[in-house]
Amino acid sequence: MSLLHSDFQFRFDTRRHAGKVRDLYDIEGQLLVLVATDRVSAFDVILPAAVPAKGQLLNLLSAYLMQQQTAGIPHHLLAVPHPRVSIVRRCDPYPVEVVVRGHLCGHAWRIYRSGERSLCGVELPEGLRENDPLPEPIITPTTKSRIGHDTDLSESEITRSGLIPADEWMQMRSMALELFRRGQAWAVERGLLLADAKYEFGYVDFQIWLIDELHTPDAARYFWAEGFTERQERGEIQVQYSKEYLRQQLLALNYSGQDDMPPPALPETVIDELAQRYRLVFEKLTGQAFVEADDDPLAMQVSIEAELGRLLQSLP
Numbered sequence: 147m148s149l150l151h152s153d154f155q156f157r158f159d160t161r162r163h164a165g166k167v168r169d170l171y172d173i174e175g176q177l178l179v180l181v182a183t184d185r186v187s188a189f190d191v192i193l194p195a196a197v198p199a200k201g202q203l204l205n206l207l208s209a210y211l212m213q214q215q216t217a218g219i220p221h222h223l224l225a226v227p228h229p230r231v232s233i234v235r236r237c238d239p240y241p242v243e244v245v246v247r248g249h250l251c252g253h254a255w256r257i258y259r260s261g262e263r264s265l266c267g268v269e270l271p272e273g274l275r276e277n278d279p280l281p282e283p284i285i286t287p288t289t290k291s292r293i294g295h296d297t298d299l300s301e302s303e304i305t306r307s308g309l310i311p312a313d314e315w316m317q318m319r320s321m322a323l324e325l326f327r328r329g330q331a332w333a334v335e336r337g338l339l340l341a342d343a344k345y346e347f348g349y350v351d352f353q354i355w356l357i358d359e360l361h362t363p364d365a366a367r368y369f370w371a372e373g374f375t376e377r378q379e380r381g382e383i384q385v386q387y388s389k390e391y392l393r394q395q396l397l398a399l400n401y402s403g404q405d406d407m408p409p410p411a412l413p414e415t416v417i418d419e420l421a422q423r424y425r426l427v428f429e430k431l432t433g434q435a436f437v438e439a440d441d442d443p444l445a446m447q448v449s450i451e452a453e454l455g456r457l458l459q460s461l462p
């Protein structure tokens with residue numbers, strides 16, 4: 147089963163927004179209900195497709211990893227009243243996506259392949275192949291644009307332009323690097339390699355919080371760990387768990403997010419493969435079998451509302 151849109155009516159002061167894949171309900175300006183749908187996006191465009199259970203898999207995985215990997219780092223998660231739904235602290239999001247890269251993949255590889263050796267102000271060594279590990283993780287931030295495509299930034303552009311105050315940026319970058327280190331250690335013990343990841347942070351109550359999702363295959367890139375190095379040495383293809391698989395399928399259909407072209411329908415086999423990959427990463431990283439839950443909107447509404455009532459009461 148899949149869920150593409152939600153339309154909850156809560157008895158609290160509510161503002162509804164739709165992200166590309168999640169529906170957001172701002173509750174009393176204090177809480178946010180994040181509903182992970184089965185929508186799929188690539189190249190910043192929503193595709194005419196649904197990947198069954200994707201929203202449940204991503205929401206549950208993110209909630210699980212946020213509980214496991216954030217010791218000492220404030221995070222926004224308060225409750226998970228349904229496998230698709232997280233209730234979080236509403237923060238003011240910083241206008242930057244903090245990307246940490248431990249390997250040369252995706253966008254970074256495409257820049258490198260073009261002959262460029264500098265990315266977001268970071269110098270890259272010569273002689274790297276696609277997917278090779280970098281000498282150490284690097285930070286390659288992008289703008290978080292409301293509309294259109296994200297653009298690369300250097301750390302000094304972020305602070306010199308005043309986009310983020312320097313002291314807050316320093317905290318954010320060290321939180322991101324620490325989360326990445328933990329994410330890598332977590333993955334490798336479970337048979338996957340964490341190659342890169344994107345973090346979002348927000349501000350509220352005089353501090354910086356980790357927001358959005360953590361280390362899901364929509365916000366990160368994993369490789370199959372066993373045999374990775376041998377495949378690199380032989381120049382073989384790596385199996386990867388990330389949005390790159392979807393991007394490759396779309397590129398094969400001559401689609402890369404062009405403004406003058408509607409996104410194509412995805413073949414059934416691609417949808418199945420996507421669903422399987424999301425499930426595999428969930429099961430590997432949590433060590434749990436995934437059992438799809440019912441998406442009855444009325445039952446969801448009742449349990450979300452009950453949780454909201456409890457949380458609003460406990461707020462100062």
Ligand SMILES: Nc1ncnc2c1ncn2[C@@H]1O[C@H](COP(=O)(O)OP(=O)(O)O)[C@@H](O)[C@H]1O
Pocket residue numbers: 164165166167168169170178222234235236237238239346348357358359
């Ligand atoms: N705690 C939070 N406070 C405010 N905004 C948040 C929080 N957590 C996530 N968000 C925002 O909610 C949106 C999640 O929905 P998503 O479908 O990923 O949207 P987008 O199309 O912007 O990527 C993102 O824009 C993200 O920045």
Ligand SMILES: [Mg+2]
Pocket residue numbers: 165
């Ligand atoms: Mg998003």
